[in-house]
Amino acid sequence: MNTKQGWAGFVDEILDAPVPMRREELEALSPGDRALNREARKQFMIRGSVVHTAQFKAIETEILRRLMLNRYKSHGKLGVIVSGEPNIGKTTTITQIARRFERRRRGIGAVGSNAIPVIYVSVPPSCTPKLMLGEFAHFLGLPERARYNTGELMNTIATLIGTCGTELIVVDEIHNLNQRYRQMAEASDTLKQLSEKCPGTFVYAGVDVEASGLLDGARGRQISSRFQIMNLQKFPRTGKAKQAWANLLVAVEGSLGLLEQEPGAILRHERELHDATGGIIGDLTSTLHMLAIDAIDSGAERLDLDAVFGTKPAPAAAASASA
Structure with a gap:
């Protein structure tokens, strides 16, 4: 971005969010189209989404x-x-x-x-x-x-x-x-x-x-x-500021493009994520982006924060996993 051409390219770039789909719709695609979909979601996650706090x-x-x-x-x-x-x-x-x-x-x-x-x-x-x-x-x-x-x-x-x-x-x-x-x-x-x-x-x-x-x-x-x-301040996790931290987590979660991530599921680990990142937005997004890329590449299509933090799965998730 340190040249007028580079800056113009940054300003001009528009990455559209990939069309939401279910797992069965993804699996119905050809191998090539599935790969393109996964790459498009990863690219949009990292370069196309910005949380306006x-x-x-x-x-x-x-x-x-x-x-x-x-x-x-x-x-x-x-x-x-x-x-x-x-x-x-x-x-x-x-x-x-x-x-x-x-x-x-x-x-x-x-x-x-x-x-x-x-x-x-x-x-x-x-x-x-x-x-x-x-x-x-x-x-x-x-x-x-x-x-x-x-x-x-x-x-x-x-x-x-x-x-x-x-x-x-x-x-x-x-x-x-x-x-x-x-x-x-x-x-x-x-x-x-x-x-x-x-x-x-x-x-x-x-x-x-x-x-x-x-x-x-x-x-x-x-x-x-x-x-x-x-x-620019860290996001605290006390008093009224706790809601701002929760809102940030939900916003970042929504930008990950994971097909089977339940909206709001990330809030089960809001304390652990705060402890791990100190409430610093850059550390939070980097952590979640790496986990989301792993979830897309592996086909899991959801964040496995229980494995990361050694916590017990939610009852519904545990029942689903044993079924």
Whole structure:
């Protein structure tokens, strides 16, 4: 996704959910069609389904609010920082929000054929201003030059962003910019200068951004004053939050495409799944996806969480297995 062609492919991709069917209908298919069905279900499970949690919706709402406000600001533009621990879903969240935004802009005819509504880049380790601008140049497809003036490249990129009608600029791995190191502080300044030179709302995402050094010192305080920090949280399993965890489990269960998975059966193991994943959505989906792929390939077509956690099957399931 770090080139305009790669990003466009991500935005354009539409995976339709496979048509639901019963086991006997699957078995009635030819061997080739059965294999195609299984592969389509696995592909949709992993790439075509996204659970829009309350946290996802809150972050999307804040980004859209700031996009609207920035249309009327010539300087001091507002942004959003999405922070959280590893595998909490930061990159998935920001890329899906950006994808939805671009698809809406296309849907209402708000962009031309040469427009680039969204730019997505990642901050490289040990980043310098030159490396940071290089990521933008790479995404936009600017020709590489052995030598270039950083100021000239900055102006070229800013002009191109304006010409292409870019509205949303997503900068991932922002935790790689630690203000305590001069070259990284200067790379952070480069992003600030770019935001003032071109239209577009900046969205940063990174691991535990508050502790990364990005917000340290005078530069960090300025970022904090302009960016709303949105923390992606684990799903707790206490009080009212327990229902949100249950809703997430049911939503992910429904996206697995297993022919004989009883809706809601996953809730029998909601405690064990929480203990195993810590309430982290990335760990949960990875665990369930691997189990679901095994169930599809083996023909079981249901999650065998009793075998995973060493629990006793539900009475109905036990009776069915002994019949």
